[in-house]
Amino acid sequence: MADDTKTKESAKSADDKSAKSADKKISKAVEKLVDEIAKLSVMELSELVNALQNKLGVTAAAPIATAPASTPAGDTAGAGAQAAGEGAGGAIQTVIMTGSGDNKIAVIKALREINQNLGLKEAKDATENLPFEVLKDAKAEDAKEATEKLKVAGATVEIK
Numbered sequence: 704m705a706d707d708t709k710t711k712e713s714a715k716s717a718d719d720k721s722a723k724s725a726d727k728k729i730s731k732a733v734e735k736l737v738d739e740i741a742k743l744s745v746m747e748l749s750e751l752v753n754a755l756q757n758k759l760g761v762t763a764a765a766p767i768a769t770a771p772a773s774t775p776a777g778d779t780a781g782a783g784a785q786a787a788g789e790g791a792g793g794a795i796q797t798v799i800m801t802g803s804g805d806n807k808i809a810v811i812k813a814l815r816e817i818n819q820n821l822g823l824k825e826a827k828d829a830t831e832n833l834p835f836e837v838l839k840d841a842k843a844e845d846a847k848e849a850t851e852k853l854k855v856a857g858a859t860v861e862i863k
Contacts (some may be wrong), residue, residue, distance in 0.1 A: 760772075796846035797863045798838040803830035804857030813856040819850045 713830070729737070743751065754794055790857060803810045807830045814826040829835040838849050838862070846862055853860045 731759050795842050796838075796843055797836060797840065798846050798849050798853075799861050799863060800829065800835045800837050800853060800858050801833055801861055802859030803833065804859065806857045809856035810853065810858045813852045813858070817852060 705827050740748070740751070779811065794819070800810075800814075807827075810830050811826040814829055814837065815823070829837075838846055841849070848863060850860045
């Protein structure tokens with residue numbers, strides 16, 4: 704019984720030390736917030752997230768079909784890329800997944816690799832709601848790379 708108490712105390716002191724080392728990196732105000740948030744239930748945390756999203760005008764949900772992360776924000780529209788003269792070297796293409804194949808997990812991983820803004824649920828929904836527009840108005844080389852990744856994962860893909 705005494706050994707059990709000593710084990711608990713040493714584990715608690717180790718936790719306190721790791722917490723103190725992490726606390727050095729944050730301000731007292733943030734530390735107080737973290738302590739208060741840690742006391743909330745899961746439902747209260749959900750309400751907090753929703754309230755912060757509404758107050759700040761942001762959302763944690765990622766858009767389902769977006770341009771690849773490597774594309775600069777100004778070039779997301781195909782007309783904008785062509786007007787800038789970038790369309791001369793490579794065509795603007797759209798990648799559409801028409802079949803998810805037998806290994807949906809690999810396809811979900813490939814989708815999330817292609818579009819890192821996709822959450823797990825959005826990628827799963829994409830494999831079930833076909834056809835799905837994976838990339839829209841993408842450069843030819845990006846479209847080709849995305850197509851290869853999806854085909855290796857077992858998906859059926861077409862490029863327009």
